[in-house]
Amino acid sequence: MIYFDSAATTFQKPAAVGRAVTAALARMTSPGRGEYGPAARASQTLLACRECAGDLFQVEEPERVVLTFNATHGLNIAVRSLVKPGSRVLLSGYEHNAVTRPLYSIPGVRVRVMRSPLFRPDLFLEELERRLASETDVMICTHVSNVFGYILPVDEIAALCRRWEVPLLVDASRSAGVLPVRMRDWGAAFAAMPGHKGLYGPQGSGLLLCQSSGDPVLLGGTGSASRQQEMPDFLPDRLEAGTHNVPGAAGLLAGMQFVKEKGPARLLRHEQQLLAQAAEGLNRLPGVQVYWDPRGVSQSGVVSFRVRHRDPGQMGELLGQRGIAVRTGLHCAPMAHETAGTERTGTVRVSFSAFNTGREVERFLRVMRQLV
Incomplete structure (x- = not known):
């Protein structure tokens, strides 16, 4: 085929990804819930995964790399964190349902959609500046269209959002692994990506890169602050409830190492x-x-x-x-x-x-x- x-x-993965998943299944349990060897190895693997992602995507603090089930999970967290009832949201016009469905589930949201033509980033930026100047609370933009491969000018988009002080959410589902994702330079509030596409990790893995703390969509045990009934107020625990997908994180780490090696x-x-x-x-x-x-x-x-x-x-x-x-x-x-x-x-x-x-x-x- x-x-x-x-x-x-x-579908085709680096051989190291399969080996890492198999080793995690054989040698690791849940991180943060035990001091014995398999638990400690899981904690070390998750930290290494966060550090590798931080190096690839300009995230200076590894705790700001949140492990998710996929990009959809991360985008739901980001949308719910930034968009409130009545918010005025600007979309690039090339968004995936992983953005639009959670967005339209929030009551009273006012959505404006840009309609600039394919492969004309110059026209996109002209329209964007006009739109940002007319009262926008949140900008959501895909980095690369999953339908057409169109690379949107995110560096310039981020600069305009900073100028107008508009929080930016970037969907990096098709760009992570092949294009620069620069969280520090962008100043974006969030960027979400799956592990199973351009990062060559297994399905059921993903990352949410956070400049702000975010509001959890899944609540439960974190292995920390266990006496309180509210989710912890610190990252990554605030956004990572329940047992981690440790084999997925191990495979994702191997996939990102492959990307770093190849460039x-x-x-x-x-x-x-x-x-x-x-x-x-x-x-x-x-x-x-x-x-x-x-x-x-x-x-x-x-x-x-x-x-x-x-x-x-x-x-x-x-x-x-x-x-x-x-x-x-x-x-x-x-x-x-x-x-x-x-x-x-x-x-x-x-x-x-x-x-x-x-x-x-x-x-x-x-x-x-x-x-x-």
Whole structure:
């Protein structure tokens, strides 16, 4: 099978990730709840995971790296912490349902959505400055669109939010591991990311990077301040109730070490080379509409396309029958499709990882030529 669905989950993992998960299952229990060897090893692993993430993402205090079940868990915490009934919230227009569903569950929230076109960060920033100047309480922005791979200009977005003193939440689900996530430079209130995508960790792992303490969405035991019935007021305990996913954290640590060794910039270049090869090949096929940035500067390793008179789901099924795994539909991000004008049909999405090759892309293009 050729696996082109890494925007959902990276399937091929570094061998060290599997070894770390297996070792944790064999040698570790719960951290912070015992002084014996397996508990101490778990505590050391979680600290190492926080420190590695802090080094990758400019978080100076490891306790500000909160371990979550996935990016959705972290985004729920961040949204609930920043957005209150009646808040005025500005969205980039490319958000995932992991942002919008918790946002719209809060009564009285006033949501404004930007509608700048794909792959035009200059127009995005022009519109953003106008919007921030007209009373915004919170800005929420995806770093990279999970549908189109569009890289939003988060450095400049963060600078504008600082100028207008608007708290910023960044969804780094598709950027962590390939693009710089600079919490110190951004001054963002929160950034959330999964472990199972560009960080090459296992499913059921994630990180929430915190500049503020946050409001928990899950309450329970933390192994600390056990006499009180309120959640602790310090991180990470305030946002980490219950037993940790220690094997997940161990695997995530190994995945992040792989990213550090390879270098995010190098991983991004590899993805963008495959993206250019796939997009140029698709663009030559009759009746195929490709959503891409030919300049190669505003898009990571994700490309969406549509085939005239063909349902994207049918195309995905035909490719799957030929051993090529892609994702079709709305990709849990209807807002992004509304912004780009693809909400009626959705798209076929192809996404790459460090383990894909140019030879796989060429085979995919041969199959597409046969199908089209």
